Amino acid sequence: MTVRIVTDSTSDLPLEQAKALGIEIVPLTVTFGDEAYLDNVEMDNAAFYQKLQESKELPRTSQPAPAKFQETYTRLIDEGASGILSVHLASKLSGTYQSARTAYDTLPADAQKTPIEIIDSTSISAGLGYPIIKAAEESRQGLSLEEIKANLLDRLERSRIFAVLDTLEYVRRGGV
Incomplete structure (x- = not known):
């Protein structure tokens, strides 16, 4: 387990x-105009940036439906997970964290017997990815859900993201 x-x-x-590392990724949806793509499934980063340069409209994202998280949690429980640590981008930026919470709240009672911790990372990208990689490594080492969660929260608290922009064009187009 x-x-x-x-x-x-x-x-x-x-x-x-x-x-x-056995990490499950639930994709957001990226929309350019009327065209929608599952992030990093139907559109990789290179295609995203190409589309960004070509499109007159800025992209929008939408959170995964709670059903997608519920499917993932149920499958992992059926595969024998002793616990699930579900870590998501900052709730100030997206409703993804809330979708994960809703998914848990609506799981059948027998599925809720498996401990599931849902975390608002308050971060994104590498500030989210690196702590998740370390959590997966700790899981493989046999640490408990509580230990992995405590270590993850510590890493998230100490993480900072700095970005350098090649251009301010997309900030301008976004109205900022």
Whole structure:
């Protein structure tokens, strides 16, 4: 029995690395105009940036439906997870964390017997991805859900993201 790790596509984890570590990624949806893509499933980063340059409209994202998280949690429980740590991008930026909470709240009572901790990372991208990688490694080492959660929260608290923009064009187009 092992603790399983769930996150969303804003963690920017390479899919091969996530798969190797047993990390489950629930994708957000990226929309350009009338075209919608599952983030990092139907559109990778290179295609996203290409589309961003070509599109007259800025992209929008939408959170995964609670049913997607519920499907993931149920499958992991059925596979024998002893606990689930579900870590998501900042709730100030998206409703993804709330979708994960709703999914848990509406799980059948027997599924809720497996401990599931849902965490608002207050971060995004590498600030989210690196702590998740470390949590998955700790799970493989056999640490408990409580130990992994405590270590993850400590890493998140100490993480900071700094960004350098090549251009201010998209900030301007976004109205900021």
